[in-house]
Each structure stands twice: as C-alpha cells, then as structure tokens.
Amino acid sequence: MKQRNFVKTWWRIALSLCLIVVLGATGRASAASTPTFNQTINPGVLSTDILDASRVPVVSPSVAMTAKAFLFSCASGASASTGTFGSGAQRIYVINPNGANNGWTLTMAATAGATAVWSDGGTNSYDFNDPTTAGCTDGADTDTKIGQLSVDPSVSTLTTDCASCVVTNVTKGSSSAFVETTLNSITLLSASLASDDVWRGYLTGVNLSQTIPAEQPAASYTLNMTLTATAL
C-alpha cells in the first residue's frame, strides 16, 4: 500500500514537472512583450574560386607545369610543357546562388593583359600569346618573345555539386590558344539563360600546353592569370 502511494506521488511530481516545463516554455513566450526577430540574408553573388574536396578555398592556388630540360630547339606539340588545371584537390568552382539568372561565363586571361609574359622574376621571360601557330617563332605582336599557351577545357570534367542542379545548359569551351591582340581570354564554361539559377559545380582536368622557346635559360617561371565569372 505504501509502495503504491509512493509511485502515485512520484508520478504526480513527474507530471507537474512536465507541465511546468511545457507550459513554462510556452508561457514565457506569450508573457513577454512580442519580440522582433531580424535576420538579413545577403544577396547571393556569382563567384569563382579554387576549392578542395571539402569546399574549403585553397590558399595560394596555382597550376604546376611539367619541368623541361634546357633545349636547343623549341619544345612544342608533344614535347611542350604541359599541366592540368583543376584536380580533385584543387577544383575550379563556380558558385551561382541566384546571382546570375541570365547565364554566365567563366573565362581565363593573363592578369597583366596581352603583354604579360612567363617570368622568372628577373630578366628571363617568354611569351604566352605569340600569334604564330606553333609559338616557336616570334610572330607579329608587340614583343619579341616566343611561346604560346593552349588551353583545352573540352577534355575536362564538369561536375555539379548541389542537390538540384544539373550540367545541362552549361557547356565547356573549345580548345584554344592565346593570341596577342585577337584572343586574350579563353572560355572555360558558358551557362545559358536556361541554366539553373541556383547552381554550384566544378571543373577538373583542363589541359594546358605551353610552347617553350629554344635555348630558354633554365629558371622557374610563373605567369599570373585571372579567372573571371561574369553574369550575362
């Protein structure tokens, strides 16, 4: 009998506590003066960056080109210096969180414009946009340097990275080579008007090939390039 009373008491206490918790929680909201909750969501903007597999921006992203030994002849075609732009660890991301609703492009160009060169930081340099087809002789441009960079996004892999977006209506650019004055920018991706307004995806495996002039002094050369995501 005593035990029964104890259980009854315990349940009463438990019920009271539950009611206090539930009613207390709701009562607090209704008793207080009506609060105003403000929350601002900034507009989504079209952007591009190099992110890793966890979508963390890669610090100081760069694209390594294959090292070449000193050559008395020009290294072009199959013997040119090559590189792969975009990899599993360095993905070329385009993020469009409803910022560009009419389509967009992702292009690549030398930061210093048409007169940019591969430079070792000192006196040695060579061209990235000589107008000659093979880039092994100096063509009719503003400098006297030799060399040409080809970019082939058509062989790359485009992958979407959001639940609802698709690669339909996003096309990869053609294989192209930089040509001073006539082709200073190369298209990596183009999204049509009908592309997803909310889209996130990345490109990997863009082939690069750079002609190295004959007797180019041995050094480490760099070229600054800018990726631009443009809302159309």
Add this chain to the structure above:
Amino acid sequence: MRKTLLVVSGLAAVLALTCLPIGRAAAIETSGIGAVPAHPRLDNPRTKSIFVYDVAGADVITDGIKVVNNTDTTKTLDVYPVDSQASSDGAFACAQKVDPRKDVGSWIKLAQSQVKLGANSVQVVPFTLAVPSTVKAGEHDGCIVVQDANPATKKEGNGIVLSFRSALRVSITTPGALSADLSFVDVKSRDINKTTLGISPILQNKGNVSAEANIEVRLRGIFGFHYPFASVGGQFPAFPGQSRFNFELKKPFWGGWYRRDVQATYKKPLPSGELSDNVTTIEAKNIIIFVMPKPLALVIQAATFLVILALLYGAYRLWRRLRLLPTELYTVKEGDSIESIADHFAIKWQKLAKINGIKSPFTVHPGRVIKVPLSAHKPEETEETDEESHTEHHQETKPPSDSP
C-alpha cells in the same frame, strides 16, 4: 491514471525535443565575393543580375552596384569598370584591370574604387554612366568587376598563379539602325570520348546588337525518326561577330548513321529597340554523320552478325543439299506411291516429297516425273538392273563444277 501519466509525459518529451532546436540559427554556406545591381528595374527581370540600359548619346545615368562579401572574414575589395572583350568561342568576357578603357569601361565612374566590407556584409557603391554624344547606334558592352584587393597569391614557384574576380555585364543599347542577323557558318562534330559526341555550331551575327539565340542540336535517324535522348541546346547570347557553342550529346548506344539537325531561333530587334514578336528560324546544313557504336553494342552487333551469317550459311548448305544435289528422274508408274518410290530408292518419303514439292495428301499420279537424289540410288538398282524404272540422269540439276 498511470497510462494517462505516461501519455502526458511522452507528449511533454516530444514537445520539448521539438521545441529545443528552434533557437539555433541555420548555417548558411558562404559563397565568396561579388556584386549585384543595387536598383533592379521591375520592368526588366534581367536587371536583377546585370545592368541593362537603353540610352541615347550624351545621356547620363546614375545607378549603383551592391558589393557583397559573403565570406566569414573582412575583405578589402577593388571595384572597377572595364570594357568587354570577345573570349574564345565568341563568348563574353571582361577585359583586365590593366587594359586601356576605350568603350563602356571609360563611360562609368564609380564613387569608390575600393570598399572594405566586414564578414557577410553589403555596401552599395554609386556610379554614373556618361554616354558620349558621338556614340554609334547599337550594343555596347562592358563590365563592373569586384576583386579581392589582397589575394593570397603565391609569390614564387613554377607555373600559373591564379587570382579570381566576379563581374557584372553592363549592356548599353543606343538607338539607331539596330540589327541582329544570324546565320550558321559551320557545325563541327567530333568524338569527345567513347560515350560523348561533341557538336559545335558556329553562328555569325552580322548585326550590331546581340541576339538571344535558342539553339537546338538533334540527332535523327536517317529515315527521319527522332531520338529523345539525342537532343541538346539552350539559349545563349550571340554577340556581333562569330560565336561557337559547344554541345555534348550522349552517343546512341547502337551507333550508326544519323542526320544532324541544327537550328536556331531568335527575335530581331525593332528600330525602337524592342524585340519583334516574330521568331526567326535559321537552320544549318543538314548532314549525315556516322556515330561509332559503344563497345558493348559493337560486341553484340558483331555476335548477331556472326549468328546471322552462320544461319545463312546453314540455310545455303541445306538448300544445296535439297536442290542442287545430282538427281535422276523417275516416271511414276501405275501402283506407285510416294512411300513405295522412297523405299525403292532407300530414301525417306518425306525427303522425296520435299524435293519434289509434293504436299499432303502426298498423292503421285502415274506418268508424273519426279526427282530422286542420285546418292539415294542403290548401286544394284541402277538402270542396268532395273530397265523399267525409266530413270535417266538429269544433268541440269547438278551443281556447276566450279561451285564450292
């Protein structure tokens, strides 16, 4: 009572668990730095993403760009106008900051060239757009660019050092004789890999304004039927000059010969700058292309071909056996039946009926001449021993001597 208490306690627990997460803020993923127009127009939805102006020479427009820092750190951002330039494939691109500004880039004056924005913050930068009085009729494009002023770039090493920027197109149309005249220059086709076929129409716009071209690429069977899976396209701006559009199609599994249909539809501009209601359709030259079957399809096709070949060969052999083996002729006598003749020549009566096309009820009338395979003829029953059999060699039914 106990049951009621249990139910009430359960409900309370559910309520408590449901209500607890309410206070938590949902995590919002950052999306970098960029900008949107500060004052989009209700009459033109495109102005939500880019700047679009229909202005005359000497007009001055005041507007603003909303610069956004959606990262979790404070950023100093460069904001600057540049001219547009044609990228590869005739796509739209923005010139670099160092490039001389001669067109729209030189018409825009921003109130600030640099803004410092805290994490997840926004600032509107006003600008004026002063159109020169001598401007030519047509479309003029430029960009307003937002770029991190202090990017973490590698200072040394071997290779390409990258930086990033986000840009908005500034599209200005000045009145006059506006035209957009599209035509197909070429359509390139190529195998991208084992499963993908690349088709790239090249459009020429001889006009002075861009046109929104709705391009459609389809593969059709050579007899006209459509493949729903083999159709791609989209609406892309075709800027004055040449533009190339790269589409990728899944190769039809079975491969074969296909008709490649490429067409584009667009609306021409009216003198007022508005678009015509009429849709203009242009078509590229219709050509037939061969698509390599997928490896599995190739194996299946080869196996099927071999089976058909084997069946045909078997049928040929049978036909030869039945029709072309040397035969002799036998004239049916009174009292003969198909069975008795077959027994006489030691051959199955069904075979004899088949060779001679004798159908049910397999009656043979006296005087009818029937063929009997020579091989079936018993040596002791040749015409030398059975003169009344009236058999004779029928050379015409023998296979030619040079036959295999």
